[in-house]
Amino acid sequence: MNRFIRAKSSRHATAQRSIILHPHSSSPNNNLTTRQKVAAVVRPTHSSAPALWPLIHRSTKETSASHRFPKRPSPLPIFVAAALLSSPLAKAGEPKQLFFVHGASTHGYGYHAYAAAFRMLARILNESVIGLRATVLQEHDDLTPLATADAIVLGSDEGRLVKELSKQLVPLMAKGIGLGCIHYTLDPGEPRAVAQLIEWIGGAYEQTWSVNPVWEAHFNEFPVHPVARGLRPFRARDEWYYHMRFAPDMKGITPILQAIPPEQTRQGPDGPHSGNSFVRARTGMSEIVAWVYERPDGGRGFGFTGMHSHWNWAQDSFRTCVLNALVWLVGAEVPENGVPSQCPTLEDLEVYLDTPRPETFKVDYFRKLLKQMNP
Numbered sequence: 001m002n003r004f005i006r007a008k009s010s011r012h013a014t015a016q017r018s019i020i021l022h023p024h025s026s027s028p029n030n031n032l033t034t035r036q037k038v039a040a041v042v043r044p045t046h047s048s049a050p051a052l053w054p055l056i057h058r059s060t061k062e063t064s065a066s067h068r069f070p071k072r073p074s075p076l077p078i079f080v081a082a083a084l085l086s087s088p089l090a091k092a093g094e095p096k097q098l099f100f101v102h103g104a105s106t107h108g109y110g111y112h113a114y115a116a117a118f119r120m121l122a123r124i125l126n127e128s129v130i131g132l133r134a135t136v137l138q139e140h141d142d143l144t145p146l147a148t149a150d151a152i153v154l155g156s157d158e159g160r161l162v163k164e165l166s167k168q169l170v171p172l173m174a175k176g177i178g179l180g181c182i183h184y185t186l187d188p189g190e191p192r193a194v195a196q197l198i199e200w201i202g203g204a205y206e207q208t209w210s211v212n213p214v215w216e217a218h219f220n221e222f223p224v225h226p227v228a229r230g231l232r233p234f235r236a237r238d239e240w241y242y243h244m245r246f247a248p249d250m251k252g253i254t255p256i257l258q259a260i261p262p263e264q265t266r267q268g269p270d271g272p273h274s275g276n277s278f279v280r281a282r283t284g285m286s287e288i289v290a291w292v293y294e295r296p297d298g299g300r301g302f303g304f305t306g307m308h309s310h311w312n313w314a315q316d317s318f319r320t321c322v323l324n325a326l327v328w329l330v331g332a333e334v335p336e337n338g339v340p341s342q343c344p345t346l347e348d349l350e351v352y353l354d355t356p357r358p359e360t361f362k363v364d365y366f367r368k369l370l371k372q373m374n375p
Contacts, residue, residue, distance in 0.1 A: 095133040096150045096330035098125065101165070103139045103156030109358050112184060113310040114155030116352035120313060124323060124341045132332055143168065150330040151178030151300070159188025159205075162197060173200050173299060178329040180302035186241065187212075198245060201301030202253045202293025206245035207272035211279050213265035214239045214308070217289060219257050219317070227256050227292055227302075227324045230338020234317040236373070239308035242287035243279045256321060257290035292325060302329050310353070311366060314344055315373040346370055 100118035105111070115138070122134035137143060139161060146152060146168065154161045162169075162185060173179065179200050187205035188194060197204035205212070216237040222228035242261060246253055263283060268275030293301035302325045312318050323339035346367050350357060357363075 095131050096332050097148050098122075098132060098134045098151050098153070098326060098330050099146055099149045100134065100136045100153045100155070101139060101143065101146075101161060102136070102154075103160055105354065106157050107308070109355060109361060110310040110349075110353065111308060112157060113353060114182065115354060116310055116349075117182070117307060117313065118153070118155060119352045120344070120349075121323065121326065124339070125326060128340050129327060129332070129335075132327060132330060134326075139164070146172065149177055151180065151326070153180040153182065153302075153326065153329070154185045155182045157184045159185050159193055159197075161185065162188045163190060163193045166193065166196065169196075169200070173295075174297070176295075176297050176299040178300040178302070178331065180304070180325065180329050182304050183239070183241075183307040186244070186303055186305060194245065197303075198247055200295070200299070201303050202295075203244045203246040203288075203291060203303050205241050205305075208270070208276050209245055209278060210241055210243050210273075211265065211268065211275055212239055212241045212273045212305075213261070213268070215262050215265050217257070217259035217261070219259055223254055223256065225254050225256065225292070226334035227254075227321065227328050229324055229334050229336060230320050231317045231324075234315055234373075236306065236312050236315050236318050237309075238306040238312055240287075240289040241305035242289055243282065244288065244303070244305070246288075246291075247293070252294045252296070253291050254293075255288040255291050256325070258286045258288045260284060260286050290321065290325075292328065300329050300331065302326075310349060311346075311370060312373075313349060314346075314370040316343055319343075343374060 100122060102114035102118050105113050105115060115136075118136045122136050125132055125134045135145070137145070139156065143165070149172070152169075152172070154165070156162075159181075162181065169179070181197065181201055186197065186203075187207070187210075188197065189207060194204045194206055214237065216235055217240050218233075218235045219231075220233045222231045240259075240261070266275065266279050266283065270276055289305045291303050293303070295301065304322060304325070306312065306318070319341060320338045323341060324334045327334045327339055346363070
């Protein structure tokens with residue numbers, strides 16, 4: 001299982017300013033390294049200038065020199081540039097606002113890495129999708145900007161943010177704001193929070209009904225849906241939760257990823273996460289591990305049970321599925337061939353992690369693993 005710096009403006013003493021990760025800054029500090037430029041680019045939050053990198057909000061105690069900011073990306077390949085020019089989003093007016101909110105990572109290097117994943121996804125979206133602006137917030141930041149969101153994505157263990165932000169989310173969901181939940185966020189435990197998730201995104205992990213084994217899922221077929229654009233058959237080993245509790249009669253739900261789990265994943269002893277008779281009775285049946293939901297009020301939801309492992313972002317269809325879902329979630333048009341992105345290397349993925357590589361990290365093993373993800 002399993003950051004917003006308040007700075008004094010020289011002109012407005014009470015103005016809030018936010019760090020913007022921007023690869024094409026016009027800052028005069030042209031001799032600075034990319035990481036130094038990242039830390040130097042500051043502007044008032046009320047500016048209307050578009051941001052190509054996500055807003056990364058941090059508490060002052062976390063802005064140390066040792067923090068690893070994303071490096072400057074390489075130029076987009078020709079095929080990606082062509083895809084952007086033909087994207088329906090290029091004709092959009094005001095940008096759609098997508099906010100990521102994350103809690104801490106608790107499962108070690110490269111696991112349950114919500115902050116790292118959200119920084120990566122936001123950067124891809126801000127660079128690749130015209131008409132969408134993605135912002136990354138930490139759970140202890142000032143979250144009042146969420147009132148301007150078209151969609152919100154939560155990432156936290158034990159569904160903590162679902163419970164802690166409930167009072168703030170209720171009126172936003174009533175307005176039709178989209179909501180996405182990733183991995184352990186889907187398992188808030190408390191019945192009331194589970195019911196809210198089902199109401200908002202169509203499904204949730206229900207203890208003693210759902211299970212959370214680690215297994216290699218083979219995804220061979222996809223629905224005719226914008227979120228499935230550009231997906232190709234793939235396999236991914238992850239902690240894929242399944243036998244989720246869904247809205248009655250699956251009304252409004254479209255399964256995006258589903259696969260037949262290995263039989264041994266059904267045979268765990270009874271427990272809130274290990275196994276139950278309901279799961280054991282479904283031998284040989286396909287299980288839904290990612291879905292989208294259209295609420296009766298017109299709002300949209302997205303549930304993705306994977307992402308225990310940060311390294312799976314190197315799998316092209318795994319990554320594209322989530323990127324597509326985020327574009328769909330804000331009510332924008334998903335490009336015909338899916339949201340374009342480059343396959344990250346091991347080092348690319350490590351850039352986003354908050355902690356240094358452990359001495360025991362098996363570099364060769366993970367490099368080989370990543371190479372095998374896109375045969």
